[in-house]
Amino acid sequence: MSDAIRRILSWVLIPLLVALPLALFASYAALQHNPQGEFCAYVAHAASANYMHEGMACDIQGGALGLVLGSWLFVQVLIGTVARVVLSAFRGAK
Secondary structure, eight states, X not given: OOHHHHHHIIIIIHHHHHHHHHHHHHHHHHXXXXXXXXXXXXXXXXXXXXXXXXXXXXXXXXXXXXHHHHHHHHHHHHHHHHHHHHHHHHHHTO
């Protein structure tokens, strides 16, 4: 495996694969615990809804939920990258 591919894997792909399940869980938790209703627009007719929240039909607001997913993903990848830089600095300081 070439050095460029190893760098891409270790700096981009692995942090994304670690952060993605956590960000997806945060988005799911935000949708489930939605007291203000910003992630779910409640509708009168169940036929036009794409999600049921606590027995009420609603349409998921993709923009707001995507913002939660993106912000959690960004923060976790940033923390993972900073940790990787600090660890590589300590390893190189021998």
